[in-house]
Amino acid sequence: MHVQNVLPRDAIPSIDDPSFGSSYFGAAEDELIVVESDDGAARAYPIRILSYHEIVNDTVDGRPVAVTWCPICWSAVVYDRRVDGRTLTFGVSGKLADDALVLYDRETETEWQQSTGDAIAGELDRARLDVLPAATLSWARFREQYPDGIVLQLVKEPTESDDSTLRNSYDMAPYDRYAASDEFGLYGMRGTGKPRSWDRTDLDAKTIVLGVERGGEAVGYPLPSIESAGGVVSDTVGGDSLVVVAVDDGMHAFEDPGFAFEVRDDSLHADGAVWDVATGESDDGRRLDRMPSRRLFAFAWQDANGSDSFYST
Incomplete structure (x- = not known):
């Protein structure tokens, strides 16, 4: 496993006190990570917002959850934040492990690979986070299927908070360009380091x-x-x-x-x-x-x- 420092710790701020509402400023086709509660209600976490925060520490039905997103891996995973009887709160470490987001928990400073849920360094090394059921849906589909569902709101809105301004503030264009390009990994996202090779013919790297x-x-x-x-x-x-x-x-x-x-x-x-x-x-x-x-x-x-x-x- 290759671990590298890319940004300072918490340079990408996690959302630790999320708020929810019925409205969303994004486009109908925007994707959201959807977590259902026991009573059939649902919470949606737009990838447009997650691309600028990568982690939401939340609680659903009394269960502490981490809704996580790695733009480089295009990886959407929801984890249970409880490990060995303690509840963890996650932040963005600024590191990548094999081009995957590395989380850290603020309680033990253990580092975790987002794409696997594995602890890779620290006090809880070799522990693993439990993956929870979640769907990825468009905003239009979410609103159709969950008319009473709630959606993650912005941490802080710009002064001019019309939908167009908000979409520009949380611009998906850089991430969409990356998703559509042939290159992948950190090089594909930022153009730094060396391009990665892919020797399979049955699958594209970004399948x-x-x-x-x-x-x-x-x-x-x-x-x-x-x-x-x-x-x-x-x-x-x-x-x-x-x-x-x-x-x-x-x-x-x-x-x-x-x-x-x-x-x-x-x-x-x-x-x-x-x-x-x-x-x-x-x-x-x-x-x-x-x-x-x-x-x-x-x-x-x-x-x-x-x-x-x-x-x-």
């Missing part, structure tokens, strides 16, 4: 992957592989059965109840019902349980789990 880890086994599901299988695959990871779905709303993983799933007209069908992949709910009142997962670029998944950890049909 979107949904990673699932169960029972000591890790499998990354590349978006093109799921699409080529008709938009849905059933699989087993660590002895647990799951179904992975790819539709316009993104990629989602659920516990598999043993149904024969198929995607038709961008909707998930099984057992005589239509299932909403945003919520896991069916039109007859049943519900699929979302699996903990992480969404990221293929190069970051391979860095963490090896070249043979990808699902293939």
Whole structure:
């Protein structure tokens, strides 16, 4: 593992006292990380805001969570902030580990790799954060599916706070240019250091992957592989059965109840019902349980789990 200092600690400020509301200044197609509460309500954390803060320390249903985002890895992961009976608060260390964001906790100053949840240095070295279920949805889809859902608000708004000004203040253009470019890693984002090589022909370095880890086994599901299988695959990871779905709303993983799933007209069908992949709910009142997962670029998944950890049909 290659760890490098890129910025001073906390140069990118985490959000430690988040506030929420019903309005959002971004575009309809903006992506948000969505965490459901036990009562079916939902909180959304826009990637437009996370790109400038990278970590939100929050509490949902009494559970301390860290909503994390690494723009270089395009990695969206929600973690439980509790480790060995203590609650941790995370900040941005200013370091990268294999081009992945390194978090640190303010209680023990242990450093954690965002793309894996592994402690890589410090008092809690070799500990691991638990991944929590979360979806990535567009703002338009979130508002449609969760009309009473709330969305993360800005820490401090500019004096002129119309939507256009706010979008300019939280500009996604640099990150979108990076996502669309051929280069990847720190060099691809900032043009510093050396370009990284990628010797695979079956996957691009920036292919979107949904990673699932169960029972000591890790499998990354590349978006093109799921699409080529008709938009849905059933699989087993660590002895647990799951179904992975790819539709316009993104990629989602659920516990598999043993149904024969198929995607038709961008909707998930099984057992005589239509299932909403945003919520896991069916039109007859049943519900699929979302699996903990992480969404990221293929190069970051391979860095963490090896070249043979990808699902293939």
